[in-house]
Every structure is written in C-alpha cells, then in structure tokens.
C-alpha cells in the first residue's frame with residue numbers, strides 16, 4: 001500500500017514494537033491512531049510524533065479484549081481521522097508455564113488479547129474496508145506461532161489461532177480487495193518479557209538467539225505494509241527457523257531440546273510463576 005494520506009490504526013502502540021512502528025510510520029504523511037490501555041504513554045508518543053510531522057497522531061485508550069471498547073475506539077478514529085485503511089493488530093501479551101500446570105485465568109487472558117482482541121479489531125474495520133473495496137489488515141503473530149516452544153504453549157497456541165484466522169480471512173475478503181498480511185517477528189528487544197502474565201519465558205527457557213533491535217522489526221513492518229506479502233519475516237534466521245520447522249519437524253524437536261532445555265531447578269526455590277511447578 002502506498003503510504004500517503006492513509007489512516008493507520010496500530011494496537012499495542014504504547015511501547016515496544018507498536019510504538020517503534022508508529023515512530024517509523026511518522027516519517028510518512030499518514031494519520032496514525034495509537035491504541036493501548038496506557039493513556040499517558042500514548043499521549044506522550046502522540047505529542048512526540050505530532051511535534052515533528054509529517055504524520056498526525058491520535059491517542060486512543062482501549063482494552064482490545066473488550067469488544068465494545070474496540071468498536072467505540074474505531075468509531076472515534078474514523079470520526080476524527082477518517083476511515084481506517086490499515087489495521088495493525090499488534091497488541092499482545094505472553095505467559096509462561098508448562099502444559100499441565102497452567103493458570104487458566106492467565107491462559108484465557110492471553111487468548112482474550114492475542115486472539116479475540118485481533119478478531120474484535122477486524123470485525124470493527126472490515127465492513128468499511130469491504131464497502132470501500134480497499135484495506136489492509138496486518139496481524140502480528142510470532143515465529144513461535146509457527147513452531148511451538150516448550151513452556152510457552154498457551155502463548156504459541158494463541159498465535160497459531162491468529163494465523164488460522166488470518167488464512168481464512170485472506171480468502172474470504174480477497175474479492176473485496178481487502179488484503180491480509182501475517183507478520184512473524186522473532187525474539188525482539190522489547191519489554192515483552194516483563195509484562196508476561198505468569199513468570200517469564202526467559203526464566204524457563206534458555207534462549208540463545210540474539211534479540212533483534214525493535215527498530216529493525218518496525219522497519220520490516222513498514223515494508224510489510226508497503227509490499228503486502230502473504231507472510232512477512234524480520235530476519236533470515238526467523239524465516240529459516242519457520243521453514244526448518246515445517247520441512248523437518250523431528251529434527252527441529254531435537255535441536256530445540258538442546259537449545260531450550262527446561263531449567264530443572266525450581267524445587268526449593270521461589271517459584272518463577274504463579275502455578276504449581278512441583279515435578280517440573
């Protein structure tokens with residue numbers, strides 16, 4: 001999509017990848033709707049972007065897990081900035097814990113934000129996009145939404161579900177000229193781990209993959225919006241990881257067992273998450 005005179009709604013824009021995307025897009029003459037729950041952070045980011053131009057930014061406070069709030073937010077954006085041309089479903093949250101000892105409330109919250117939150121956004125913008133016969137929806141998944149890792153099964157499942165939604169939607173809306181991109185970041189240098197709902201994956205798994213700078217991930221997202229590929233990746237490693245997992249799943253199991261050895265040291269220590277880890 002040509003990034004000129006467009007209205008772009010970014011969920012999860014208060015920090016991390018969403019905020020970095022907003023900063024990257026602010027170099028273009030676009031209208032940015034910045035949606036998240038943290039009003040102060042959104043206002044500060046909007047003020048920063050509006051001070052420099054050429055983009056115009058609007059903070060929009062909403063919880064994506066609340067369908068009425070999402071509908072109201074989209075209505076506000078469309079009344080203030082005009083019809084949403086691009087929706088970037090980026091808001092997301094993680095959790096850690098082995099399958100079998102999961103905190104169900106946290107798991108449901110992960111799905112409420114990562115899966116249902118994206119769906120509510122799609123439902124709110126889709127009728128307008130279909131009517132105008134133009135629009136782009138970018139769903140931010142993860143490379144571990146293509147190949148699950150131990151101890152983050154629920155988070156991975158929420159992203160697998162999001163991918164399925166993207167695939168079905170892509171074909172449903174093709175005739176209406178609405179395009180759907182699934183974006184697969186790898187490990188990115190944000191505070192994602194600090195906001196995980198139960199413990200952090202980093203305390204369970206030894207991740208030896210270097211973190212991608214968030215500005216690089218944001219630039220890859222800008223390219224994905226401009227070029228509209230079916231699937232978009234940030235690094236060659238991310239792409240190779242997904243292709244390797246698809247072509248040789250058994251080999252990937254053996255590799256991951258070495259790289260992501262579960263830490264066996266929880267007994268007698270303070271628990272890194274809220275659920276019972278006895279026996280892990």
Ligand SMILES: NC(=O)c1ccc[n+]([C@@H]2O[C@H](COP(=O)([O-])OP(=O)(O)OC[C@H]3O[C@@H](n4cnc5c(N)ncnc54)[C@H](OP(=O)(O)O)[C@@H]3O)[C@@H](O)[C@H]2O)c1
Pocket residue numbers: 011012013014015016017018035036037038039062063064065090091092093113140141142143184185186187188189190191192193195
């Ligand atoms: N960082 C990584 O390594 C990585 C890798 C692959 C995929 N991803 C995906 O990339 C996306 C962004 O992650 P990030 O690393 O930028 O994480 P982050 O720094 O924790 O940012 C998450 C963003 O989502 C927003 N958010 C969370 N819950 C929300 C809710 N209920 N309603 C509205 N907004 C909500 C947060 O804002 P508020 O708290 O203000 O609401 C924040 O702006 C996520 O979908 C994540 O799954 C991240």
